Amino acid sequence: MADLADLEQHLGATFEHPDYLRAALVHRSYVAEHPRAEHNERMEFLGDAVLQLVVTVYLFENHPDLAEGEMAKVRAGLVNGIELADVAREVGLGNHLVLGRGELASGGQEKESILADAMEAVVAAIYLDQGFEGARRFILERWADRIEARVAAPGKRDYKTRLQEVLAQVGNRPRYRITEEGPDHDKIFTAVVEVDGDIVGEGTGRSKKEAEQNAAARALEQGLV
16 A cells, blocks of 8 residues: 555545544455455445535535436436546545455456445545545535536536446546646646547546546547547
């Protein structure tokens, strides 16, 4: 496991009780080899509930025009394995997971389901260490742009998800690289999406999420995947 200070920096959260964060990183496969250890599945359960609540409250307070069914669609599109694994990759979570030898050998640190579950456990760790307000700040920092993108089209599947599903059919997945320019108050982000090291799409936007969505849309439009 890499240095926790590095992970804290990427999370934007300094833990008063680091053991919460350590516990969130332990996968069941490690416990199978070390019976005295405890896996993170109870923390996953708690983190899912905290994430659901924060997203629900945000939608309720910031989008009074959305009906119950629309809010449910938006939330379902945000609190799922794809989005959770995406956030986990943003913070480099895979490098810090505590896995069994078998999972390590099979690339478990990059598996979507393992990353997603661990991300929920990390949300729980932040909640346990810093309370609801600390968890809320972290979640909105990572999910606010995603929420707004979903609100703009709650009934549609986003381009990043569509691209990921297309590539999954051939056992592949996209990787995004982001650059930015301009002053803090007027930044422009540029994203390129790569498959097997080849650039298949490029897009720009006012947020990283928007740039990635546009890059994925371009890849789909051009039929390069």
